[in-house]
Amino acid sequence: MRKSAMWVGAAVVVALLAGCGSDADESAAPSSSDNPLNAMLPDAIRASGRLNVGNSPVYPPMSYLPEGTEDKEKRQGFDVDLARAIGDKLGVKVTLVTQEYEQYIPSLATGRIDLVHSAMQDLESRRETVDFVDYYTTGPQLFGLADKVGGFSTEADVCGQKVAVDSGDTGYRNALSEFSKNVCAAAGKPAIQELTTNGTADALLQLEQGRADVGIRGAESIRYVVNEQSPGKYALIGKPIAEIPVGIAVSKKQNELRDAVAAALKALMEDGSYAKLGEKWGLSDILRPAVTINGQSAG
Structure with missing residues (x-):
């Protein structure tokens, strides 16, 4: 895996408020004043102070519901913690939105959600319509x-x-x-x-x-x-038979948002938060050593 780089985009995102007829829960937003990562966000998202993030709590330990509850607001896991940590870095609220998995990429295209952070594999076929900020490697x-x-x-x-x-x-x-x-x-x-x-x-x-x-x-x-x-x-049985990057999906039309998420993840890697979350969930051995876009450095 190659070293990370910074990416500069120029697209403007139109982010809709959470809800859209689906289950959602939120994390509290930190202050965004004097936050250079917040300044990287598209104007509409920065103004709303919110990121709508597609996430399905059905895949432990990435995102799942504790035994005995069907309350999606109580979801937990590595994806949940990391999505909220990225929101903290960006100075915005994170609203976790649950949809049918097949609807996530279409929902990115229509603006119903801003990101998909739900153990989505970074596959060539998906890169035709979305970019991936890779955050772990599945086997x-x-x-x-x-x-x-x-x-x-x-x-x-x-x-x-x-x-x-x-x-x-x-x-x-x-x-x-x-x-x-x-x-x-x-x-x-x-x-x-x-x-x-x-x-x-x-x-x-x-x-x-x-x-x-x-x-x-x-x-x-x-x-x-x-x-x-x-x-x-x-x-x-044996070891994993392949390595596949897993990423946070962003519409290809939303380069500014992609770059902001990549920068936030890079900051979490640098301050040790990313490694601590990996250790918490027993995933240290599959974390990425650097931020990549679509499986590789952008520069």
């Missing part, structure tokens, strides 16, 4: 039921097996296809059989019912499931 991690993974001592042992993967998870499906081609086929082993599922809960059910031999999920999340959520039930 598609193979796993299975703890009492059935004895035959999979390495990732290559999964060749020929049925792997449950979310139908909407383009990045992990691509990684699984590349792994099957580059590892399995290259070694003369049978190809991986992809079993598409409707979300993580369905994938886990397919494992439990024996329809899938193995599952694949982001290392940051499956480690939480293995160690915190369901200890002893699942086990990891």
